[in-house]
Amino acid sequence: MASDPSSILPTASVAPAPSPKAESSRDNGRPARQPRPPKPNYKHIYRFPLPLSVHPLPPLIPHNPLSIVSVILSYMTFFISSPSHEVYSAYFDSNTSSVHVTDEKAVRALWEMGFFGKGNLSRSEPSWLEREKKRRGLLGGNTSEDLTSARRSERRGLKLERARTERKIIEERLKAEAAARANGAVPLDSSSPSLPPSENGATGNTTPSTEKFSLRKARQGKSLGSQHSEGQDQGYNASDSVSETKMINGGKTVRFSPVVQEKEFVSESTTLHLPDPSLNENDAGEEPSLKNEEHLQLSNEEAFFLVYGLGALQIFDDKRSTVIPAPSLFSLLRQHSYFPPRESPTALxxxxxxxxxxxxxxxxxxxxxxxxxxxxxxxxxxxxxxxxxxxxxxxxxxxxxxxxxxxxxxxxxxxxxxxxxxxxxxxxxxxxxxxxxxxxxxxxxxxxxxxxxxxxxxxxxxxxxxxxxxxxxxxxxxxxxxxxxxxxx
Missing domain, CATH: 3.40.1350.10 (Trna Endonuclease; Chain: A, domain 1)
Incomplete structure (x- = not known):
């Protein structure tokens, strides 16, 4: 019996069929967008809403006797090996009137289980160590601060590119109006001159489609900018329109910023992340030790909720020697809610x-x-x-x-x-x-x-x-x- 020819072909030689979206992007002349790196599994990382150890019970179905057995087994398992309730440690800083968590395990636990606190060196999530490792070339990927910075930089560049495109179209319109008036085709007092034909063939008083801009079109124009000849960009004299004020349609004044003409757009994919020069070249093969200098800063409300409401945190005093009980911590936080803090609890x-x-x-x-x-x-x-x-x-x-x-x-x-x-x-x-x-x-x-x-x-x-x-x-x-x-x- 003859075997199927397709079954003996090596797997690596079979190329996957291109998706319709990739084919359409090539037909339109745009480069195919690279797939984004996979995101972390946030549902698994932040699956616990609070820093508590719970023992869920199975559902009890009255008409099913097996469900009663499962509930009894669950209770027996709980009494035999009950889940351990971990209590994390922090200390109260009277100078800043806030609570600080320095243990790395406690920092990750309090953030991933309820989003408590804020990194003192980060925007929200304590990610200073990952950013520092990436800066030194020891870690790949992007942190939330890096993604936000890249997104803002891209948006700023796209807006400048859009302003450049608008400037070019306005200059072409003014040249077309001057040529039409020189030939006598349009009266000098006409407020709606004929416009040059656009890419889709629109002429006359119809507004060309190239004047309708968006960030998406600016991004497409930026990706196609490398395909155009550099002579077209050099043909424009930036100093001609920077110092001039141009009148459009007899009443609108447009003045361009020098940043629009002098801005040079560099692709972010070519950015090199060089390692820190302070690292020893002989130890390039070994990962250098990097101490985490960031801690988690809790607000007074978050700290007292963890202490009183959940019992998942114990707070030490400034000397980090004595644990402050919940009633004393409540009075202490009430005193520090004023500025300057009140010394006597009776004044509350x-x-x-x-x-x-x-x-x-x-x-x-x-x-x-x-x-x-x-x-x-x-x-x-x-x-x-x-x-x-x-x-x-x-x-x-x-x-x-x-x-x-x-x-x-x-x-x-x-x-x-x-x-x-x-x-x-x-x-x-x-x-x-x-x-x-x-x-x-x-x-x-x-x-x-x-x-x-x-x-x-x-x-x-x-x-x-x-x-x-x-x-x-x-x-x-x-x-x-x-x-x-x-x-x-």
Missing amino acids: ELDDPFIISYAVYHHFRSLGWIVRSGVKFGVDYLLYNRGPVFSHAEFAVVVIPSYDNPYWSETEERRDRSARKQARSWWWLHCVNRVQAQVKKSLVVCYVEVPPPLSDAQANAEHDVGALLAQYRVREISLRRWVPNRTRD
């Missing part, structure tokens, strides 16, 4: 900045949201559905204390104090809402109701943090910028 108030902000942080964390600082957008917090590596924040939270309890309106002094604490102008609200609308985030105003002063029995039980936090109430109000043109009936 019920509307301390820390206790107000922590009530909101604990509220949204308990509901499953990833809460991050929102100082970049002028708000208190940003709420992520899964985390910053998966998507952008959906909501921006502004925290405002509320004094609805009758105690705060009994005297004139209390009313003035309450009005001063929660006063916000409409101009401020409009500015914040406008910023969030531009970055496609929904603004949430979170009111924290401040309770009246504690009674004598409650004051004696001041160390009961849970009883104190239980008196605060959180109310959310979602705001949206009203656009009359889009919300008409």
